[in-house]
Amino acid sequence: MEFRYLPMTEEDKTDMLKTIGVESTDELFSDIPPEVKLDREMKLKPPENEYSLTEEMRRLSSKNSDIRQYVSFLGAGVYDHHIPSVVDHVISRSEFYTAYTPYQPEISQGELQAIFEFQTMIAELTAMDLANSSMYDGGTALAEAITLAASQTKKKKILLSESIHPDSKEVIGTYAKAHNLELVMIGENNGTVSIDELDEHLSDDVAAVAVQYPNFYGQVEPLGEVKSKIEEKAKKAMFVVSANPLALGYLTPPGAFGADIVVGDTQVFGIPAQFGGPHCGYFAVTKKLMRKVPGRLVGETVDENGERGFVLTLQAREQHIRREKATSNICSNQALNALASSVAMTSLGKEGLYQMAKMNIQKAMYMKNRLESEGLTVMFDGPFFNELVVQLPQSVKVVNERLHEEGIIGGFDMRRVNEKYEDCMLVAVTEVRSRQEIENFAKIVGGIS
Secondary structure: OOOOOOOOOHHHHHHHHHHHOOOOHHHHOOOOOHHHOOOOOOOOOOOOOHHHHHHHHHHHHOOOOOOOOOEEOOOOOOOOOOOOHHHHHHHOOHHHHOOOOOOOHHHOHHHHHHHHHHHHHHHHHHOOOEEOOOEOOHHHHHHHHHHHHHHHHOOOEEEEEOOOOHHHHHHHHHHHHHHOOEEEEEOEEOOEEOHHHHHHHOOOOEEEEEEEEOOOOOEOOOHHHHHHHHHHHOOOOEEEEEEOOOHHHOOOOHHHHOOOEEEEEHHHOOOOOHHHOOOOEEEEEOHHHHHHOOOOEEEEEEOOOOOEEEEEEOOOHHHOOOHHHOOOOOOOOOHHHHHHHHHHHHHHHHHHHHHHHHHHHHHHHHHHHHHHHOOOEEOOOOOEOOEEEEEOOOOHHHHHHHHHHOOEEOOEEHHHOOHHHOOEEEEEOOOOOOHHHHHHHHHHHHOOO
């Protein structure tokens, strides 16, 4: 046989068509209007044998500028962080790698314990009462938080900070349309949510106020001020925070400011950038909301012999059998990526996580100083984590092309999300960037006239 994998034979196809009562593939797709069908063969290469195909894919992949070959200052939601070597070792074990849903606790204790540890660490980082077993990504988690708040408060108006990640805002927009929610964008002032504008829009008909911490621009939002305004003007509104869990190793956690729901993405812990996904979202809440949490929860118990054990618990039946009444229809999780994040956090430990977060702040501050010494303007003057916005002398496209020539992946073009930031670049500086790399970046950018 020329091909190693043959998913379907002609006989298989004939049998399947016969079973469903059609004569041909064309008949199967007969409902599609002829004018939108392709009336010719697709211009594809003829099939190759396994070796030739592997070589072709290797050749194509070598054209990518990846972070193994290039120094990356690109963040905007996906970051280049150190991943302890133990992470790949653990998640490559077959009992984890092939696991899906641990419905049978008697044979899934390892998987359940790993998920329980993930929940525990996220709850500690966020200073919340409990966390779920993970979600698809941070954007999905934030959208689910918005719909939970609307369901809990029975209100439809949502106030969103303009400085939330633009992708997350699009996901929220999709959810909001299905739930008939009213989204109101609150502008930013000096890179963080405008407290004055927030004050103008807060009222008793607001279901939730959502901010990102640190926000899309890298700035640290004043969570205390936001919470005070909510208590003053809309006491029943829920405070939703999308937080970078690595930053919480150093910054005061949202739970300490009275957040009702804290969500985010654990890509920063043990999950490679891998061209944008998959990720792992988390969802943490106060105790009063634990029966409204989307997805799965793992609980600790004891067996008939009094031994410690773990089981799936507190999952709303509506997510399975009465879906039209469910707060959320998400019934799954990201167990493998959650495990990667758990192993990474365990490997770092509390002190290591604190030091890692501190290094992100220090190196980003060093980048700010170097850019300013090159005569460039760094936008905003408030506290920030590991990202900053810099005004460039040329378009971001031109600067990034120049950086690429020097083996550097530049930052994110801010004009893609807001035209007022024309020629502004969002630069990410993580703990893996060296002093020399930072200085080289600043020197190249500063030298472009």
